[in-house]
Amino acid sequence: MEELYVCNVWAIQPPVSLIFVTNEDNKGFAAFKLDIRILTPCTLIMKRCLNILTLFLIISGCINKQPQKVKVSSGKANLNCNCEKDSILSHIISCEPKTLTNGSKLYWSYNCDSSWITFEGKNRTKRIIFTLGDGLVQLTNRLGHTGFKEFKTTFLYTNRVISGCCDPDNYYLYSKATGKLLKVIDGVIYVPDSSRIPFVVSIANYDYDHGSKFSYNSLTLYNIDSQKSYKIAIKKGEIEKGMKNNKYLFPEYIFDTSLFDSRILIVKYFTEKYSKGVKLKYKTIKIDLKAYS
Structure with a gap:
């Protein structure tokens, strides 16, 4: 030892x-x-x-x-969680399993070259759902799958696309029963802090990976439990205006959100150029989440 x-x-x-x-x-x-x-x-x-x-x-x-x-431990090491030439990894990566409410498990493994997350179902079938390789193992928990939230039938991983500043995160939604990837959500402006509020809000049709044509004329409200999507209208040209005036590459930066009484989601955004010391004038959209439950 x-x-x-x-x-x-x-x-x-x-x-x-x-x-x-x-x-x-x-x-x-x-x-x-x-x-x-x-x-x-x-x-x-x-x-x-x-x-x-x-x-x-x-x-x-x-x-x-x-x-x-x-x-x-320096004795018989876990072959799926060990790198003798880089003992620092044992402080960066915890291989302790997370047990989900349905009995399935999630756990990290690593070697000197890569790290990966394994989903293990109740019937002990296993599926690797994420891998961080190509010499990036020391960036585990800072790049790729990082934050984790569990819901009724799914679990959601925050996925950091860059280690550091300043690209927005995207989110990967998986089935708790099979570990299958259900949805990748880009352009996210709201993620809940609690599983009791199973909603994600994103900018409609915003897809980093596949280069699809962007549509900034609505927001998408996604119910994680029912896996249904709803469009929330936004005035045409507003998002593009806010991005252009502030030279933003990502539309997420013009938005801010807050939750009132666990059911009213307030989405604020600005379109004018930000100036230091000048109070921003926000436009507001209120969403009653109970209506989409």
């Missing part, structure tokens, strides 16, 4: 970690790792300054903070 002592310093995103590894003979080594893949390009001088600052923050943080002790 190895003992890892992890000291995290949250100076910038993503975190910098200083790791001390000791074995039973109390022999060990120290290392730190900085992931700067999402940082914007900078000059050589700026990079050197950043490295010096990072090292200072690591030393200061670990001197003034009690390290956290984490136990990691």
Whole structure:
């Protein structure tokens, strides 16, 4: 059994970690790792300054903070959750199964090259529903399938299309009975916080992957439990106007949503150019979700 002592310093995103590894003979080594893949390009001088600052923050943080002790098995490793040459992955990826209300399970597995999510049905049939490969395993939980929500007969994964800023997420809806992919939802402006409100709102006919012709003249209200879609009208040209005036690539950025009394969804959007210090004038659409239940 190895003992890892992890000291995290949250100076910038993503975190910098200083790791001390000791074995039973109390022999060990120290290392730190900085992931700067999402940082914007900078000059050589700026990079050197950043490295010096990072090292200072690591030393200061670990001197003034009690390290956290984490136990990691070094014996007979799970072949579906193991990479001996990169022990950091055991801190990034949890292979603990999620048990759904119908008895089905979801769990991550990984090796040194890739990570993947397996759906296991009640009859123990298995289906890999998502894979992150091509050397991207260290971006697990930051790229691809990340957030998870369970509903009556389905489960929904947030899918991050880029690690960092600033493309909007899309969403993958699966059957709880079979693990089959039912729907990919793009252009999403509202996702519920609770399974008691099984609705997603997206911009109609907005499809990143297949390059279909966009229609910005309505919103789509999707009932996750009944798997039925409803069109919510929006004034023609409004979305395009808001995007053009603000030079937005994605229409999601002109929208904001809030929920009132667990049934009234308020969708706000703006069409005029945003100016710092000037209050935006929003246009409002109110949707009674009970009418679509």
